[in-house]
Amino acid sequence: MAVSSVAVQPRPSILSRLSESHNALGFGFMLPAAALLLVFLTYPLGLGVWLGFTDARIGRPGIFIGVENYEYLWSDGVFWLSVFNTLLYTASASLLKFVLGLWLALILNQNLPFKSFFRAIVLLPWVVPTVLSAIAFWWIYDSQFSILSWALQQMGLIDHRINFLGDPTNARASVIAANVWRGIPFVAITLLAGLQTIPQSLYEAATLDGASRWQLFRYVTLPLLTPIIAITMTFSVLFTFTDFQLIYVLTRGGPVNATHLMATLSFQRGISGGQLGEGAAIAVAMIPFLLAAILFSYFGLQRRKWQQGGAD
Amino acid sequence: MATKAKRPEIDEGGMGYLQSLPRRVVTVYLPLLVFVIVLLFPFYWMTITAVKPNLEMTDYQNFNPFWVVHPTLEHIRYLLFETSYPGWLLNTIIISTAATFLSLLASVFAAYAIERLRFSGARQVGLAVFLAYLVPPSILFIPLSVMVFNLGLYDTPFALILTYPTFLVPFCTWLLMGYFRSIPFELEECALIDGASRWQILTKIVLPLSVPGLISAGIFAFTLSWNEFIYALTFIQSSENKTVPVGVLTELVRSDVYEWGALMAGALIGSLPVVVLYSFFVEHYVSSMTGAVKE
Numbered sequence: 001m002a003v004s005s006v007a008v009q010p011r012p013s014i015l016s017r018l019s020e021s022h023n024a025l026g027f028g029f030m031l032p033a034a035a036l037l038l039v040f041l042t043y044p045l046g047l048g049v050w051l052g053f054t055d056a057r058i059g060r061p062g063i064f065i066g067v068e069n070y071e072y073l074w075s076d077g078v079f080w081l082s083v084f085n086t087l088l089y090t091a092s093a094s095l096l097k098f099v100l101g102l103w104l105a106l107i108l109n110q111n112l113p114f115k116s117f118f119r120a121i122v123l124l125p126w127v128v129p130t131v132l133s134a135i136a137f138w139w140i141y142d143s144q145f146s147i148l149s150w151a152l153q154q155m156g157l158i159d160h161r162i163n164f165l166g167d168p169t170n171a172r173a174s175v176i177a178a179n180v181w182r183g184i185p186f187v188a189i190t191l192l193a194g195l196q197t198i199p200q201s202l203y204e205a206a207t208l209d210g211a212s213r214w215q216l217f218r219y220v221t222l223p224l225l226t227p228i229i230a231i232t233m234t235f236s237v238l239f240t241f242t243d244f245q246l247i248y249v250l251t252r253g254g255p256v257n258a259t260h261l262m263a264t265l266s267f268q269r270g271i272s273g274g275q276l277g278e279g280a281a282i283a284v285a286m287i288p289f290l291l292a293a294i295l296f297s298y299f300g301l302q303r304r305k306w307q308q309g310g311a312d
Numbered sequence: 313m314a315t316k317a318k319r320p321e322i323d324e325g326g327m328g329y330l331q332s333l334p335r336r337v338v339t340v341y342l343p344l345l346v347f348v349i350v351l352l353f354p355f356y357w358m359t360i361t362a363v364k365p366n367l368e369m370t371d372y373q374n375f376n377p378f379w380v381v382h383p384t385l386e387h388i389r390y391l392l393f394e395t396s397y398p399g400w401l402l403n404t405i406i407i408s409t410a411a412t413f414l415s416l417l418a419s420v421f422a423a424y425a426i427e428r429l430r431f432s433g434a435r436q437v438g439l440a441v442f443l444a445y446l447v448p449p450s451i452l453f454i455p456l457s458v459m460v461f462n463l464g465l466y467d468t469p470f471a472l473i474l475t476y477p478t479f480l481v482p483f484c485t486w487l488l489m490g491y492f493r494s495i496p497f498e499l500e501e502c503a504l505i506d507g508a509s510r511w512q513i514l515t516k517i518v519l520p521l522s523v524p525g526l527i528s529a530g531i532f533a534f535t536l537s538w539n540e541f542i543y544a545l546t547f548i549q550s551s552e553n554k555t556v557p558v559g560v561l562t563e564l565v566r567s568d569v570y571e572w573g574a575l576m577a578g579a580l581i582g583s584l585p586v587v588v589l590y591s592f593f594v595e596h597y598v599s600s601m602t603g604a605v606k607e
Contacts, residue, residue, distance in 0.1 A: 025510055026431025033422035033481050036414075037444055040456065041478045045447065047455035056458070100347075107344050110336075118344065120594045125351055127590045127597075129539040131557035132579035136354040139361060139572055147357060150372055181351065189598060242448035245541045249561060263450035263542075270454045271546055283451040294446060 051280035058274040069281035078257050082265040089261060090241045093179045097236055101187025109195040126185040134249035137178045141165050165251055168258035175250055175259050179240060187232055194228035234297035238290060262286050362387055362577040369572060387573030396551050397578060400559035407469050407555060408537035411476035415533050419484035424514055427492040438489065445482035449542050457546050471547040476537050484529040491525030492518060528596040535586050556582040
């Protein structure tokens with residue numbers, strides 16, 4: 001009976017059948033985004049890996065030279081210095097951003113007057129274009145007219161001007177400070193959102209059980225905040241690791257390559273120096289580090305879900 | 313979403329009454345004050361330098377550098393009338409708007425398909441979109457510059473309009489997926505029963521309900537395009553095609569004597585549009601930022 005009733009109905013047209021099919025419709029809806037991403041993201045990613053194996057230069061398509069670029073980089077002191085700088089920069093800036101950002105989030109989570117006003121103000125460094133705020137830092141770090149040196153001199157803390165960007169150690173500290181300044185708001189605001197989802201009743205219960213303020217933080221806040229900390233810090237680490245703008249504005253990698261990150265070295269060799277192949281090889285060398293960071297946070301998250309007794 | 317936002321209000325205050333005022337001053341207000349001063353000082357310094365005459369800018373003996381005695385608009389006048397700055401502003405506006413529009417268009421369809429059409433492999437595609445967001449511009453700019461050159465787009469606005477979606481589309485798609493998820497299935501099912509096509513459901517039911525999400529994604533995409541630097545630095549060569557961040561850095565820093573006043577004015581004016589946009593939509597901005605991370 002069911003069969004005969006189907007047979008009586010006219011066959012639906014191809015168009016209407018297509019619009020019923022989730023797969024065909026899904027394909028059609030995905031098409032614009034997929035085309036954009038495949039052409040301008042996936043393909044260049046592959047092209048970058050390929051370029052790393054060629055001796056391409058600007059204006060001259062290269063030929064395949066195997067791992068020669070990597071062999072050269074392996075014996076290149078400046079490359080290894082940039083790897084060291086990148087790791088140092090990422091580790092210290094991320095750590096500072098995390099500690100200060102968490103502190104700021106905890107402060108903003110208190111019952112403050114003008115809370116939303118403060119939250120809006122605090123995000124400003126993150127909204128303003130990095131290059132433009134970096135230019136402000138450049139002026140703050142000026143060797144002659146630095147306002148920081150002047151203020152410290154007035155307070156009698158130092159007796160001569162600090163050479164912020166001219167000395168390797170100072171330059172490293174200065175760019176890290178500028179990066180931390182820019183990164184704190186992101187960490188603070190995302191962690192604040194996480195803090196606001198923790199029910200107050202947990203704190204009240206812990207207080208009744210006699211927990212100290214430190215214990216409240218250590219055994220209530222921190223465990224409940226772990227997942228959002230993991231995601232926030234993954235993003236923070238990834239963006240710090242691949243940072244380019246701040247260094248390019250403040251030091252361009254100097255003095256004597258002390259602040260060269262892998263991204264800025266890649267730009268210097270690949271675009272300014274015209275050695276596209278070598279620049280691409282440096283960029284490709286960043287990928288293992290990025291993958292390691294992503295996997296680390298992924299498995300960190302998994303572990304936590306298991307601890308909570310939740311399913312994956 | 314709405315319930316989540318409401319919860320803290322119910323608990324507001326919590327055990328705050330247990331803290332005495334002096335203690336709050338030391339643990340809350342004082343650190344907050346320091347944070348706010350440090351976070352805002354560069355903007356203050358930018359502003360004060362932009363209106364400071366050159367004489368005061370370099371003479372710390374006779375003038376307190378933290379204040380300006382004779383404010384001047386000379387730097388801003390120089391910037392607007394004797395450099396290509398207005399052109400860079402216009403370029404940035406055009407490029408950011410076009411890239412945002414293109415990305416939103418592509419993202420709405422993609423997010424709806426992944427979240428609601430549930431075609432086979434939708435989950436994997438969703439994950440791929442997220443991974444695409446993690447691919448940083450610093451490893452793409454060299455191969456992209458080769459592509460841009462071969463496509464004949466080098467030194468045109470299209471080089472940027474077409475490449476900015478590489479980071480905008482994944483972000484907006486991810487954000488909109490979260491929004492579409494919060495729209496009840498029942499609404500769509502009702503529409504399906506009433507004979508609406510998928511297209512009608514999307515345009516008449518889902519999109520009107522996700523206007524806040526679209527605004528969030530839009531202002532976020534606009535801000536990200538406005539702030540973009542490495543592609544704009546690599547793909548654009550001629551002065552008249554540059555965007556604000558690149559133009560300020562490469563064109564205003566030329567002579568041995570830095571024009572600090574004009575530089576700071578350029579940085580200030582270049583920041584204003586995103587700050588104004590941000591101040592209008594601060595709640596959307598915060599929710600999209602935290603929402604995108606929480607997903």
